[in-house]
Amino acid sequence: MSETLESLLREIGACRICLDHPTRPLPHEPRPVLVASDTAKILIAGQAPGTRVHASGVPFDDRSGDRLREWLGMTKEAFYDPARLAIVPMGFCFPGLDAHGGDRPPRSECAPAWQSRLLALMPQVELVLVIGLYAQAWHLGAARGPSVDATVRDWKRIFERPGLPKYLPLPHPSWRNTAWLKRNPWFESEVLPVLRAEVARLAN
Secondary structure: OOOOHHHHHHHHHOOOHHHHOOOOOOOOOOOOOOEOOOOOOEEEEOOOOOHHHHHHOOOOOOHHHHHHHHHHOOOHHHHOOOOOEEEOOOOOOOOOEOOOOOEOOOOOOHHHHHHHHHHHOOOOOOEEEEEOHHHHHHHHHHHOOOOHHHHHHOHHHHHOOOOOOEEEEEOOOOHHHHHHHHHOOHHHHHHHHHHHHHHHHHOO
16 A cells, blocks of 8 residues: 555654664653645755744744744744645654753654655655755755855755755754844845745745
8 A cells, every 4th residue: 555644644643763762762752743745835844843842742833933934924824834834854853952951953763764755745845945954964965065054155056956846945043043144144135035935936
């Protein structure tokens, strides 16, 4: 029997690989957070849920989400409509905190287990918004730069590559990146108009 998106999401919902076969056990029960869709033409490829998202089960349910929705020019209602937008981070569960109180990187077990299977069931996606280091490494491969900064600066070349889906690298919308955004006003003047035009074209 062919795999369906519904059956795959049930399997993901029951995933325990970070507990049952870990290199470093997840410090809490798994709670996968993602929005998969067989109709949405835009895919947000992010990092992993944070503490607030782990508690709510709603992706980008935090200040980062507020900034991201501003970048996209989308209301909350539109943002959380799976007919318009899919949200598939590199790690589906909150990875825990490091010694300094920051979020750990996405779990290394997650993407190899699920990403290719999910993307194969979403062939309608025309635009992937690639947020942060780990998502850019997975989705862009050799096309990415040596850092998130370098990759985002090279956005036009990456976005204009032939074929579908198109990829648009973005910095993380975390408020920790406010200083970067102030130092790089070209992001707002050059990238955001293209981003919002694509969202208006594909998500209406």
